[in-house]
Amino acid sequence: xxxxxxxxxxxxxxxxxxxxxxxxxxxxKSSDNDKIAGADQGxxxxxxSPEPSGAPAETKPDGVDVSLPKDMNLVFDWEKPKDENxxxxxxDAANFFRAIYRGVDKRTTEDAAIxxxxxxxxLNYARTQVDAWIEGGWTATGTLRHYDVTTRSTENxxxxxxxxxxxxxxxYGKEIKTEKVLKTQPSIEDFDHYKIIMVKYSTGExxxxxxxxxxxxKAVKCQ
Numbered sequence: 724x725x726x727x728x729x730x731x732x733x734x735x736x737x738x739x740x741x742x743x744x745x746x747x748x749x750x751x752k753s754s755d756n757d758k759i760a761g762a763d764q765g766x767x768x769x770x771x772s773p774e775p776s777g778a779p780a781e782t783k784p785d786g787v788d789v790s791l792p793k794d795m796n797l798v799f800d801w802e803k804p805k806d807e808n809x810x811x812x813x814x815d816a817a818n819f820f821r822a823i824y825r826g827v828d829k830r831t832t833e834d835a836a837i838x839x840x841x842x843x844x845x846l847n848y849a850r851t852q853v854d855a856w857i858e859g860g861w862t863a864t865g866t867l868r869h870y871d872v873t874t875r876s877t878e879n880x881x882x883x884x885x886x887x888x889x890x891x892x893x894x895y896g897k898e899i900k901t902e903k904v905l906k907t908q909p910s911i912e913d914f915d916h917y918k919i920i921m922v923k924y925s926t927g928e929x930x931x932x933x934x935x936x937x938x939x940x941k942a943v944k945c946q
Contacts, residue, residue: 787839789821792828795863797821800870801887809874812883812921815840815931817869819849819919826853827863842922845933860899867894871945883931886918888945916942 791797799817803810822836832850841849856862872887892913896905920935 787818787822787836789818789825789836789840791821791824794865795824795828796866797824798866798868799872800868801872804874806874806876808880808923809876809883811929812923812931813872813874813885816885816887816919816921816933819845819933820867820869823849823852824863824867826850827856827861830857832857839930840932841934842924842932843934845919845936848936849933856896859896861896861905862899863894864897864904865894867891881923882934883921884918885921886916888942889915889917890945891915911941911943911946914942914945915940916945 797817797820801813801817804813818836819840822834822840825836826832826834826849832853837846837849837853868890869887870890872885874883874885876883890913892909897903898905916939918937919933920937921931922934924930924932
């Protein structure tokens, strides 16, 4: 998510700080034999179940609209894992980010997509992101690229960690009132590394929700 697109003033710096907020931060080292950080052995009950929308079927995975405007392009350069659960969790991690930016576009934290693909701390994270954009008077435009994805599951198969890099060098904030696109020069601040803990929705068929979000900003390993 492009934080550098925001003007460097005291007021906007406060909102930009909100955009950097996550459930965790810093460089977290782990191996396939480690327990997945933040993954409970059970799943959390979502505060709100997925709701259908009136969008065309092709824009409605799991019956929820995650479509975005044409100038808001989220790219996921991800190879699908062989494990079916991990593949489903990875796809819904992508839908989680689509849901966030759909909320930014629609100017609401109550969009059905956010409720569908987030729960617990993940839901709080999504709403914090959307609120910061709304309060700042911005929407987003450009291309946000996600790449170098890895997945791993808990022993009971009820949680999957989806880790990946994000490059926001061509993804910018845009003022709602003036439609001015807020651009800056490329830098290390364009690169973030995410670890999303996805949990299986207990009553939904193959639906996974983001329950925790860990982010490393200025991620050199993503350059």
